Amino acid sequence: MANEMWGGRFAEGPAAIMQEINASIGFDKRLAAQDIAGSMAHAAMLAAQGIIDPQSAEAIQQGLQRVKAEIDAGTFTFETAREDIHMNVEARLAELIGAPAGRLHTARSRNDQVATDFRLWVRDQIDAIDLALADLQKALCEKALAHAGTVMPGFTHLQSAQPVTFGHHLMAYVEMLGRDRGRFRDARARLNECPLGAAALAGTSFPIDRAMTAKALGFDRPTANSLDSVSDRDFVLETLSAAAILAMHLSRFAEEIVIWTTPQFAFVALSDKFTTGSSIMPQKRNPDAAELVRAKTGRIFGALIGMLTVMKGLALAYAKDMQEDKEPTFDALDALALAIAATVGMARDMEPDVKRLRKAAGAGYATATDLADWLVRTLRMPFRDAHHVTGRIVARAAERGVNLEKLTLAEMQAVEPRITEAVFEVLGVANSVRSRTSHGGTAPGNVRRQARRWLAQLARSGKGSGKG
Secondary structure, three states: OOOOOOOOOOOOOOHHHHHHOOOOHHHHHHHHHHHHHHHHHHHHHHHHHHOOOOOHHHHHHHHHHHHHHHHHHHHOOOOEEEEEHHHHHHHHHHHHHHHHHHHHOOOOOHHHHHHHHHHHHHHHHHHHHHHHHHHHHHHHHHHHHHHHEEEEEEEEEOOEEEEEEHHHHHHHHHHHHHHHHHHHHHHHHHEEEEEEOOOOOOOOOOOOOOOHHHHHOOOOOOOOOOHHHHHHHHHHHHHHHHHHEEEEEEHHHHHHHHHHHOOOOOOOEEOOHHOEEOOOOOOOOOOOHHHHHHHHHHHHHHHHHHHHHHHHOOOOOOOOOHHHHHHHHHHHHHHHHHHHHHHHHHHHHEEEEEEHHHHHHOOOOOOOOHHHHHHHHHHHOOHHHHHHHHHHHHHHHHHHHHOHHHOOHHHHHHOOOOOOOOHHHHOOOOHHHOOOOOOOOHHHHHHHHHHHHHHHHHHHHHHOOOOO
């Protein structure tokens, strides 16, 4: 049986295995809404340019609306023999309206058609991601505002470094997410050009109006080069790159939740909504949501590397290799959407143990830098000398097994005689964080201002601007 798409050239149909490897309808049916929107815009343009008659255009429009209604209702039958979403829609259109359906493919190719569909789909996903990230930023800001003064240990090398506040820690992720949103916006701006009308690779001899179809589909302009239009997927790669960086940020936060919820840390608690139990150990409360957010990062990274590998050796223009662009992208952005939603839930659900955090903040001589800074400010000591003096005082506290603020003035003066009682004002963890008033510092007042600024901005712009 000859293939209905190119039966004029081929006398026989494809082998079963060829049909199986060649067909993409199993996954590209997700592009149905975008495919129909592109076809409706194309038909309207063909009629406006006098390339097809108005009656055919009207029949096509009505027929495509019926096809979309069937797909939306779940009554449409997708057929593997018709390969992809484009031919499934066109074949059903022909069944519904007859001969006029054959005019729809004038002045276009499946090459520019799929490039258009995929850009539309990716653009929709970016918009959805932006909304979800704004929700996550809001959740983190609200929690940060509530805990702007909650002291916790700040870490370097996962070792106690200096006291910070829980709110300050959460606001760090708000800033990261702001940059993530900016990367997605940049990707959206660059992809927002319309390939429709580039045809197979060389454009078309028909007097089409590509600006008309671009405008109808919400693109900023038509693409400028027909070869480039159908042969590149850098808009997918850029989106997956932004997705990979975002997933890395989500994974870092998830890893902290995993650590914080261990009995050894016990910094925060998650409710039953975001934890699971064990089939054998009744005491367990496992942070599975956080662990799965962390794990999904691998799928997203894999999609990016896979796409780069698919594209790296392709000469211009289109090659069937590019059919492998959709499944990993669908999977990666699905995984990302789920990871964002789970992170929003955990951010709202988790409750910090304020007393435990405060106690941990003072461990490991975390206010040593405050002591060194005091020596510089008050005694005009060079910082390197102050660092040495502080180290000797820390060693003395370690010998006694006490925190710095528990040393007596005499013990400190035995190391540096000029130290006065005023030094104790900077040694407590609460005093330490209050003193960090420099721009971007952890002082509770800074955190409150930063959180309120973000919340106001998110509320003002609806989706927010992605900038702090």
